[in-house]
Amino acid sequence: MAVIKDHDLSDIEDEEDNLDEEPGEVIESAPPLMVGEEREINTSLGLKKKLLKQGHGFETPQFGDEVTVHYVSTQMDGSKLDSTRDKEKPYSFKLGDGQVMYGLDYGIVTMSKGEVALFTLPSGTVGANNVSPDSNIQFEVELLSWIAVVDICKDGGIIKKILSRGETNEQPGDLDEVTVKYQVMLDDGTVVAKTPEEGVEFYVKDGHFCPALPKVLKTMKRGEQVKLIIQPQYAFGEHGLTAENGFSTIPASSVLNMDLELVSFKPVIDVTGDTKVLKKILKEGEGSLVAEEGSTVASKYLVWILDHFFN
Template identity: 65%
Template sequence: MEVEKGKGTDVSDVQGEDDLDEEPGEEIESAPPLKVGEERELGNSGIKKKLLNNGIHWETPDFGDEVTVHFVGTLLNGIKFCSTRDNGEPMTFKLGEGKVAKGLDNGITTMKKGERVLFTLPPDFGYGAEGRDGVPPDSIVQFDVELLSWITVVDICKDGGIIKKIMEKGERNERPSDLDEVLVKYQVALADGTIVAKTPEEGYEFYVKDGHLFPALTKAIVTMKRGEKVKLIVQPKYAFGDKGKEATDGFPSIPPNSVLNVELELVSFKPVIDVTGDSKVFKKILKEGEGVLVANEGAAVTISYIAWLEDGTVFERKGVDGGQPLEFITDEEQVIPGLDRAAATMKKGEQALLTVSPEYGFGSVVAERDLAVVPPSSNLVYEVEMLDFVKEKAPWELNNQEKIEAAGKKKEEGNILFKDGNYQRAGKKYDKAVDYVSEDGLFQDDEQKQIKALRISCWLNGAACSLKLSDFWGAIQLCSKVLDFESHNVKALYRRAQAYMKTSDLISAEMDIKKALEADPQNREVKLLQKTLRQLQVESNKRDAKLFTNMFARMSKGSSMPIKKLKVEIAEPEKSEEAAATERECVAEPSTPSEDRMAVDQS
């Protein structure tokens, strides 16, 4: 039974937007839930809701959803003008399409499944000045409504091309991404019911990014949760278009421009993670691990695995068939980078399949392993289980003295890595050291001097790493942190000047060198850097002079006015020793007092 749509005003016509406290149909957020027998106005709309029976769960339908309800409509004097209960058949309709009175649409969006309420609708949200059969003009009406169920309806592409009706909700809130491997079951039919495609009983497995059958399937799948069942109405442009599809696998052909009806279930999916962010190490989760904690960098991990080449040749086994599992510390280069990085993302008990490109494997060299030789530039596959891990203690888990000791240890590890030329890892060690001593308020007065020295030392050494890695802005930021504490720190001024020169900010470099020489007039490295800066300034002036000369020459064409030649003083070129000095200041113990001031801090 259909209830005629009233021609009252819209909610937005009742009052200005600035005065409207909530959307149509919303209850005031701060208000407590209605109790049975209690009545409340919905916002400032004039619609009143009286709770007759509680519903279940917490979800409510949205506009666009298909709801199934029983209702009885009456005037305030009790005269009935419509009812679904008279014939025992509930009404199913889509909210927001004008199938019922506007106020009833709005009110139902506040109801839970199984809830029964009495809505009182003012004329603007009922049948307005025109009324309807059995309802005089400008009448206040009441609806006794029971929400039996609803189906969530989603316009996936927002163009009507793929309409999804959720028949059975899925588990959790996780949805597959383009990289994931999904297991689905489906049945595809034409408008007349002819089945044109169907999966086997066990379903069909594929990677979302690879697509399957027709575009609408993957577009729908990435909106679904594990275990969700839906019905799709698919327009031709998201199916087989104007070409149709020939008969295959015992199923009939699909005519051109066919609308398809699809029953689809997302049985399960295996998340696939791009571990390194460059599509060179992928982790497919075969079995979820325990809890939410992952091993992370610096953890002591214990794993078992089988490793093989793309042709299936097994080259290593650890912790299987009675063998000893592998134990190592993540982020310490004790295993190949791909395995190291992936292990740091795993939970205890997690099982995963890794695919590792040569860059994160054994590279371009031959690697002799336990069971076979790995040829150069080989792609590798690991099936790994995280048996256990012990995470490195976080700063908040340590007392002050332990934080200071941990920071000192990380700094020393960074110094060793720097001397070995491993600047990337050295920089990370210095960053971790600073993390341990980053909160001033937690340390006592007698500890403040220690932590200040540690921070400054690690920032300076980190800046040296950034220079080696050509991360000049990173070096500038780290040196600036030091200078916030010590405005005339010569090392910080020297390294920041180097970085400014590399970024062509010669004015800032000159200012830093000037301040450094004010603090230490005899510093040899700073003087060498000053000479290099002067050469760069001369070259910059030459370029500027040439630019302006050419510009004035173009402007003077066709003009009788003479052009004065720009005079540029060219300084006598001096041999730069800065490159050699930079190598000396970061690698070995310096031989002179001035060099010691520029070296990586060992204290």
């Protein structure tokens, strides 16, 4: 991008702490922009937005997400500074990471997918690449797509990039049984673990592969597909893993890259509160009524103890 300021996400967070309003607050507290309408959306930055084309849906990206855009940047006299459309290649970057001109990030977080908007940044926020510091700059931006990026543990140890969102809002808990598919690679691309085509089943609390899995799975929805970057402290640490149980050797202090899909899960309920009686739901029932104590019920059951069973 033609005009870049050396600001990163920490700068933006510090800036937000000092602002009377959060980015996008004016947009959220006022009626949505109509096509052709222009409004100042961040008074502290003097950032203006003119809507050129409505987007799809109501979701918008957040700081830390990876967005892909087309843009054309110009000075107020119409002279062009840069254009991805001329290059016929969109630009992808992480919001708040200092990869675009400071202030533009605050505009993009107000956009929905497919939206086209014209942003005007006032003098004082620019001044690089032969652009006069007293010259306003305009960016025509089309938001093509974005990948939500989540720092699971808030320490950079497990980064989750959401490739495909799940089907519902339900997420598994520690006791639930999940079916997942995954492929795990080292930084050099070496595959060290991969599930069969049908996936594998295990209880979330058991972890199955590495300590990162339970933490990630409890943030996922059924059908969700993600890419993970797992630092050693949430993988196999300083000792690595010796080849065993179908897993390849993983060197000490390895960063793991995992493609993960939560295919499905079966809720498990702690009936007595002490894990002595657990109920795994294999098939959801109909309606919302449940039998009360003293009710007469008809049921079918199968009981097994160790290697013996009866019905």
